[in-house]
Amino acid sequence: MKTLTTLLASLAITSVYLTSPASLSAADTAHVNAWTSVTQAVAVLHPTAGNKCHGQIRFTQDGDSVKVIALIEGLTPGQKHAIHIHQFGDSSAADGMSAGGHYNPEGHQHGLPATEQRHAGDLGNLQADNDGKVKYEVTVKNISIAGTKNPIIGRGVIVHAKADDGGQPVGNAGARIACGVIGVANVAK
Ligand SMILES: [Cu+2]
Numbered sequence: 001m002k003t004l005t006t007l008l009a010s011l012a013i014t015s016v017y018l019t020s021p022a023s024l025s026a027a028d029t030a031h032v033n034a035w036t037s038v039t040q041a042v043a044v045l046h047p048t049a050g051n052k053c054h055g056q057i058r059f060t061q062d063g064d065s066v067k068v069i070a071l072i073e074g075l076t077p078g079q080k081h082a083i084h085i086h087q088f089g090d091s092s093a094a095d096g097m098s099a100g101g102h103y104n105p106e107g108h109q110h111g112l113p114a115t116e117q118r119h120a121g122d123l124g125n126l127q128a129d130n131d132g133k134v135k136y137e138v139t140v141k142n143i144s145i146a147g148t149k150n151p152i153i154g155r156g157v158i159v160h161a162k163a164d165d166g167g168q169p170v171g172n173a174g175a176r177i178a179c180g181v182i183g184v185a186n187v188a189k
């Protein structure tokens with residue numbers, strides 16, 4: 001009888017181990033739902049040391065696309081400036097280098113938005129007007145706000161001193177003139 005009890009106990013333990021990875025607890029499900037329900041994000045850009053570029057970028061999930069709207073000023077008048085999502089939401093370094101390299105979970109080569117196979121963070125170029133300001137809109141399909149497709153929440157955004165020419169490895173865009181962190185937007189505001 002004792003042997004049978006031991007056997008049943010071990011079977012019960014085995015079944016727990018076999019079934020638990022396939023099903024989420026209620027708490028896990030709530031956690032997943034809390035994240036995937038985030039459909040709007042914002043990054044406020046602050047100038048790096050010695051620069052004056054600043055602004056904000058709003059990201060809105062729309063089906064399997066993300067609409068990006070950037071309002072930025074303090075750029076070089078009439079010039080193009082690269083804008084990328086970088087790997088880390090870490091703006092601690094005065095020169096913006098703490099944001100790491102381009103956000104690239106899929107291991108692609110660098111490219112401009114017209115190139116389908118590119119880093120997830122490759123958002124192309126801002127074209128500054130004669131006052132050094134720009135409103136830039138682009139819709140991309142290679143990221144999500146907080147879904148399973150290259151989620152951007154918590155990552156960084158960098159604006160560069162020069163244009164992104166699409167070249168390898170990172171577009172020859174030069175120094176980092178503004179840096180921000182992508183956070184959950186206050187939609188009610
Ligand atoms: Cu960059």
Ligand SMILES: [Zn+2]
Pocket residue numbers: 084102109110111119121122169170
């Ligand atoms: Zn890139």
